[in-house]
Amino acid sequence: MVAAEVVTTRDEESDLVVVEEQILAPWQRGRLEVVDELYARLRVFDPTVPELLDGAWDDVQRRGPAAVDKAVQCIIEALDRTLRKAAPNEEVSAWFSGAGLDRGLWPDHQKQPSHTLRIRFVLRRRCLSESDGCVSAGQA
Numbered sequence: 001m002v003a004a005e006v007v008t009t010r011d012e013e014s015d016l017v018v019v020e021e022q023i024l025a026p027w028q029r030g031r032l033e034v035v036d037e038l039y040a041r042l043r044v045f046d047p048t049v050p051e052l053l054d055g056a057w058d059d060v061q062r063r064g065p066a067a068v069d070k071a072v073q074c075i076i077e078a079l080d081r082t083l084r085k086a087a088p089n090e091e092v093s094a095w096f097s098g099a100g101l102d103r104g105l106w107p108d109h110q111k112q113p114s115h116t117l118r119i120r121f122v123l124r125r126r127c128l129s130e131s132d133g134c135v136s137a138g139q140a
Contacts, residue, residue: 042078045085052078079115087118095121 039050056074059067092113096106105117113121 042082046081049078049081052081083115083118083122087113087121089113092118092121095124099124 039053042049042053052074056071056078059070059074064070089112096113096117106113
């Protein structure tokens with residue numbers, strides 16, 4: 001019975017090694033590659049954005065007071081900075097004026113375009129056709 005337990009333990013250890021080498025390690029490498037690519041793209045817009053995202057994770061990992069709230073603020077700031085660079089006020093304003101969109105999307109009292117409008121502007125510039133999974137000109 002003891003020999004059978006040892007064999008079972010070795011089989012379980014072998015299975016764990018296989019899972020780690022064939023599943024977990026490639027997944028971890030892939031995840032890190034995606035993060036590296038994302039950070040490289042975000043640095044094009046604002047070199048401080050990846051630092052904000054790293055700061056968010058640092059707060060969460062340290063589990064300090066208000067860690068989640070601080071992380072959320074970092075993420076919101078990263079989004080704001082990226083959208084402001086990707087869709088500058090002047091460019092969005094010029095596009096909005098000529099696009100024939102509903103004026104309710106940018107009320108007169110609002111000095112800057114909303115996140116929604118900035119994202120529509122970016123998608124309009126990035127998408128070639130609806131077949132690319134993008135919104136049509138009418139939806140933008």
